[in-house]
Amino acid sequence: MCRCGVCFNEEDALHAPPSRTAKDKGHMERPERTRLMWDGLCKSGLAAQCRRVAVREVTAAEAALCHSAEHWQALLALERAPPALRGAWVGASHAAERGTPVTRRGWAVGGGDMYHNGETARAVRLAAGGTLALTQLVCRGELDSGFAVVRPPGHHACADKMCGFCFLNSAAIAARAAVRSYGEARVLLLDWDVHHGNGTQQIFEDDPSVLYISLHKLAHGFFPGTGEATETGTGAGAGFTINVPWRHPGMGDAEYLVAFDMLVMPVARSFAPTLVVVSAGFDAAKGDLVGGMALSPLGFAAMTSRLKELAGGRVVLVLEGGYKPSAATKAAQACLRVLLNDPSIGCLPTSLAADSSASNVRLARGALHTLSEVIRIQSSFWPVLKGTVADLMKLSSRDGAPRQSGASECTSERASSPRDSVASDFAILELDDAPSFTEIDSIQQKRAKKKKKKKKNPDEEQQEQQQGLD
Ligand SMILES: [Zn+2]
Numbered sequence: 001m002c003r004c005g006v007c008f009n010e011e012d013a014l015h016a017p018p019s020r021t022a023k024d025k026g027h028m029e030r031p032e033r034t035r036l037m038w039d040g041l042c043k044s045g046l047a048a049q050c051r052r053v054a055v056r057e058v059t060a061a062e063a064a065l066c067h068s069a070e071h072w073q074a075l076l077a078l079e080r081a082p083p084a085l086r087g088a089w090v091g092a093s094h095a096a097e098r099g100t101p102v103t104r105r106g107w108a109v110g111g112g113d114m115y116h117n118g119e120t121a122r123a124v125r126l127a128a129g130g131t132l133a134l135t136q137l138v139c140r141g142e143l144d145s146g147f148a149v150v151r152p153p154g155h156h157a158c159a160d161k162m163c164g165f166c167f168l169n170s171a172a173i174a175a176r177a178a179v180r181s182y183g184e185a186r187v188l189l190l191d192w193d194v195h196h197g198n199g200t201q202q203i204f205e206d207d208p209s210v211l212y213i214s215l216h217k218l219a220h221g222f223f224p225g226t227g228e229a230t231e232t233g234t235g236a237g238a239g240f241t242i243n244v245p246w247r248h249p250g251m252g253d254a255e256y257l258v259a260f261d262m263l264v265m266p267v268a269r270s271f272a273p274t275l276v277v278v279s280a281g282f283d284a285a286k287g288d289l290v291g292g293m294a295l296s297p298l299g300f301a302a303m304t305s306r307l308k309e310l311a312g313g314r315v316v317l318v319l320e321g322g323y324k325p326s327a328a329t330k331a332a333q334a335c336l337r338v339l340l341n342d343p344s345i346g347c348l349p350t351s352l353a354a355d356s357s358a359s360n361v362r363l364a365r366g367a368l369h370t371l372s373e374v375i376r377i378q379s380s381f382w383p384v385l386k387g388t389v390a391d392l393m394k395l396s397s398r399d400g401a402p403r404q405s406g407a408s409e410c411t412s413e414r415a416s417s418p419r420d421s422v423a424s425d426f427a428i429l430e431l432d433d434a435p436s437f438t439e440i441d442s443i444q445q446k447r448a449k450k451k452k453k454k455k456k457n458p459d460e461e462q463q464e465q466q467q468g469l470d
Contacts, residue, residue, distance in 0.1 A: 002341045005137055005146040006050040007130040008038045012151050014119035027115065028290065028323040029165040034151045037319070040329035041149070046336045053137060053146070055130030057122070058173065062132060065176040066169055066203045068160040070106070075167055078121045088114040088167075091160025113164060113223070120167070124152060128170040135174040135316050139182035139275065145308070145315045145339045147280075147332070153320040155197035155279045156224060164195065164223055171279045171318040172203045178275050179209045188213070188273035188310060190264070192256070192303060193281025193320040194291035196227030196243065200279065206237040211271045213264055215256060217284075217291060218245035229374045232381065239381025242267065244374050248366035252286065252294030253302065253349050255367040260306050262392055263375055266384045268310055276307050276315045282322030282331045290323045294364075297334035302348040304338040315339065368392060 013031035041047040063072050074089035090108045108114075127150035134146040154171055156164030171189060178184040189204070191197040191214040204210045216227050233241035244259055282300070284293035307315050317335060322328030337345040372389050379385040 002339065003142070003144045004050045004336070004339045005053045005134050005143040006041070006047055006149060006336075007053040007055050007134050007146070008034065008047075008149040009055040009123070009126045009130055011119075011126060012123045015117065015123035015152060017115050029152060029321075031151075033322065033325055033328065034149050034319070036325040037322075037329045037332050038149055040333060041336060044333055046333060046340065046342070049340055049342075050147070050336070051143065053130070053134045053143075055126045055150075056133055057125040058128035058132060058168065058170075062173060062177060063128065063168055065180060066159060066172045067157070071160045071162075074106070074162070075121050075124060078116045078167075079118055081116065088116075088162035089160070090162070091158075114162065116167075120152075124167040127151060128154065128168045128173050131170040131174045131316075131318050132177055135178055135275075135277070136182055138314050138316055139178055139184055144313055145317075147317040147319075147336055147339060149319050149332070151319065153193075153281065154199070154318070155191060155193060155281070155320050156195070156199045158199040158202045161199070163199075165321075166199060169199045169203060171197075171277050171320070172200045174316065174318065175210050175275075175277045176203075176207075178277070184274045185209070186211070186271060186273045186275075188268050188271060188276045188307075189279065190268075190276065190307060191215070191279035191281075191320075192284060192300075193279055193322075194284040194288075194293055195222075195281065195321060196224055196245070197279055197320075198224040198226045201226070201231065201241055201243075204237065205233050205241055206235040208236050208240050211240050211242070211268070211273065213242040213244070213267070214279075215244040215259060215264075215284075216246065217249075217293065218247055229370070229377050232377065239378070242374065242378055244370060246293070246366065246370055248364060249292035250294050250364045251284070251367060252364065253296055253299030255363050256284075256295060256299055257302055257349060258363065258367070258392075258395070259371055260303060262388055263371060263378070263385070265306055265309070266388070267378065267382045268307075270382055270384045273311045274314070276311050278304075278307065278315065278317045279320045280317040280332075280335065281320030282328035283324075285322065285324065285327040285331050287327040288322065288324040290321070295331070297330045298345075298349055300331040301334035301338045301345055302350075304335045305348050308338065363395075368395070 012034055016031050017027040060072050071089060071091060088108050089106055091106050130150055131148040134148050137143040138146055150170060152165050152167060154166045154169040157166035157169040175187040175189045178187050187210045189200060189210055189212045191200060194217050196216040197214050200212055204212050214227055218227050227243040227245050229243050229245055231241060231243055233239055283291040284295045286294040286296055334345065372392055375385050375388050
């Protein structure tokens with residue numbers, strides 16, 4: 001029986017957009033994200049198979065493992081701040097950042113992506129504290145693994161900067177506490193959220209005890225705009241930051257699993273972590289328009305399964321983003337099934353790189369370019385990667401007819417199961433003609449403008465509908 005823990009805090013719903021006006025109701029980071037995910041985990045019976053770990057508030061000393069004292073005080077000040085105050089603490093070291101107008105005391109002016117109310121600081125402390133409580137039980141050996149269903153997210157929170165809906169970096173605090181307080185030697189912090197964890201990278205950039213690996217979208221105008229392959233860590237931490245920046249949309253199971261099998265797992269095995277913490281955002285899930293990616297639930301499960309091969313299976317998932325609740329919930333269920341060794345998860349997709357029978361492998365546009373760039377750069381830090389670029393190139397030069405279905409560990413008998421519909425998501429992608437992120441952004445902007453115009457001119461809208469223009 002696998003001992004898996006989960007934590008969820010009903011009170012996080014109190015941290016909500018300031019008002020349900022037409023403008024605010026659309027804020028992506030809202031209470032429904034975790035409530036619907038938790039409901040899904042309960043209804044599927046998965047939550048009942050886990051030990052429910054009570055959340056608690058993170059202490060000032062624990063937060064100080066990753067954040068400045070000023071940052072902590074700024075968080076506490078939110079309890080007394082007028083609700084109308086929008087913006088976030090950007091700290092002394094960030095005050096001079098270009099394009100970030102700040103007050104003398106370090107608060108951003110504007111900061112449109114952040115909101116807070118009187119309950120925000122407590123929700124943040126409980127999210128970080130719940131994550132810590134779960135991680136501590138895994139480190140103590142009382143649990144094998146865990147999943148923290150918490151919000152607000154954390155991986156954009158820097159040592160002294162709040163941004164990207166994030167206030168305290170829960171996953172980072174858990175990883176550092178594991179090393180400094182819970183007796184772990186090395187932690188792998190794997191971040192598969194579609195956004196780069198700029199806060200996590202900054203916190204660990206000179207720390208060789210935590211290997212930070214992030215797979216994310218990097219495109220013009222896409223938050224936070226960091227996470228280049230050339231950002232590899234500094235000082236003693238050189239080589240302990242690995243960024244896989246996807247520059248094209250549509251990256252799915254095939255691309256992520258090739259990245260895992262040719263880059264993430266070889267490096268992780270060399271690093272030999274004693275604990276794995278995952279910044280588990282689900283905004284790279286298929287259907288989540290924020291990311292524009294195409295990971296299926298089984299893709300997330302396959303990544304989790306690979307990570308379980310490390311550190312004796314001691315894996316702690318920490319929820320980050322994920323803005324289509326139905327897609328995020330399915331992905332979360334799949335990951336939890338893996339942590340629970342639930343046989344109903346069925347066969348997981350294998351990597352095309354690991355499937356020697358694969359022929360004419362076609363990955364989404366830009367995938368091989370990104371991976372070869374990262375592997376070339378990281379080869380100087382990780383000898384295990386030497387020669388891997390050549391292997392990667394072989395993938396794209398195999399001859400033969402295009403594959404019609406994804407590689408998988410299923411037998412032919414199993415392959416006829418209803419899961420075929422998911423396996424089809426793993427089919428070889430032929431996205432050479434797919435629109436770029438810029439093109440997608442442009443389409444979305446046009447739609448938004450059209451909607452805005454409609455609101456202003458209801459008469460015109462009526463006319464357009466009558467004319468069948470929409
Ligand atoms: Zn995200």
